[in-house]
Amino acid sequence: xxxxxxxxxxxxxxxxxxxxxxxxxxxxxxxxxxxxxxxxxxxxxxxxxxxxxxxxxxxxxxxxxxxxxxxxxxxxxxxxxxxxxxxxxxxxxxxxxxxxxxxxxxxxxxxxxxxxxxxxxxxxxxxxxxxxxxxxxxxxxxxxxxxxxxxxxxxxxxxxxxxxxxxxxxxxxxxxxxxxxxxxxxxxxxxxxxxxxxxxxxxxxxxxxxxxxxx
Numbered sequence: 001x002x003x004x005x006x007x008x009x010x011x012x013x014x015x016x017x018x019x020x021x022x023x024x025x026x027x028x029x030x031x032x033x034x035x036x037x038x039x040x041x042x043x044x045x046x047x048x049x050x051x052x053x054x055x056x057x058x059x060x061x062x063x064x065x066x067x068x069x070x071x072x073x074x075x076x077x078x079x080x081x082x083x084x085x086x087x088x089x090x091x092x093x094x095x096x097x098x099x100x101x102x103x104x105x106x107x108x109x110x111x112x113x114x115x116x117x118x119x120x121x122x123x124x125x126x127x128x129x130x131x132x133x134x135x136x137x138x139x140x141x142x143x144x145x146x147x148x149x150x151x152x153x154x155x156x157x158x159x160x161x162x163x164x165x166x167x168x169x170x171x172x173x174x175x176x177x178x179x180x181x182x183x184x185x186x187x188x189x190x191x192x193x194x195x196x197x198x199x200x201x202x203x204x205x206x207x208x209x210x211x212x213x214x215x
Contacts, residue, residue, distance in 0.1 A: 040169035042066075044073075044111070046212025056080050061210065063100075065111035072099045079125070091125040096206070098159075112165040119206065121155040121179055127200045155179035155204045169214035177206035 048059035057080055063073035077094040098119035102111055131145040159177020184202045 040165070040167070041214040042111075044171060044212050044214050046171060046173065046210040048075075048208040048210045050208035051077070059208070061212070063111070063212075065214075068102065068111065070099070070101055071111050072097075074098065090127075091123045093124045094121055096121045102163075112163045112171070114162055115160065117159050117161075117175075117177070119157055119159060119177070119179065121157070121204060121206070123151075123153050123155065123181075123204070125151055127151050127198055129199070130197045132197065149198075151200065153181045153183045153200075155181045157204070157206060159206050161207075165214065171210075171212040171214065173210045173212065175207045175210075179204045179206060 042065040044061075044063040044065065046061045046063070048061070051057040051059045057078060059075055059077045061073060061075045063071050065071045075094070075096040075098070077091060077096070079090060079092050081090060096119050098117045100111075100115045100117040103114045103116070126148050129147050129149045131147070133142065133145070157177055157179020159175050161173060161175030161177075163171055163173040165171050180203050181200070184200055185198065
């Protein structure tokens with residue numbers, strides 16, 4: 001009797017094991033990647049929360065997922081700050097195209113996980129410029145004049161970050177990077193005139209945290 005009961009349990013266990021094995025499917029195969037990629041879409045719009053909370057400003061990003069391994073897109077930055085403040089320089093508008101390479105978890109939904117990117121930034125804004133008079137003239141008491149001037153500049157840089165995507169296509173992203181402006185001038189001395197110095201930095205930061213949606 002005991003042997004019969006033991007045989008019965010062994011048969012049940014074997015049948016359960018067979019059914020379980022048949023239901024197991026290899027995850028992250030090529031078909032699953034393509035299905036998930038098509039299901040949640042390859043276009044993405046996102047909003048940078050950090051700019052809204054800290055400035056106020058608005059940065060909207062469009063990203064096109066090339067494939068599970070790469071993407072390209074652009075940020076549009078609009079600054080709603082009053083430029084007549086204590087800030088010595090300010091981007092009023094910036095356009096930042098970028099190209100990204102995804103690593104590690106990129107096969108889950110395509111265009112997710114750790115990424116590295118290269119970018120260019122086209123900035124328009126206002127900057128304080130100082131004019132130093134009388135520095136080399138003993139007959140004139142030195143004095144300084146400060147003026148606001150419009151500027152345009154281009155920066156090149158790189159960034160890294162992490163993106164998470166859920167099955168509904170909602171995304172959350174953290175990123176950090178740095179670029180260098182190409183047209184910032186060193187202080188210069190005009191012939192027979194004042195020395196000119198700008199407050200604009202030679203570098204620009206890139207980063208924040210964004211919430212977006214695939215479609």
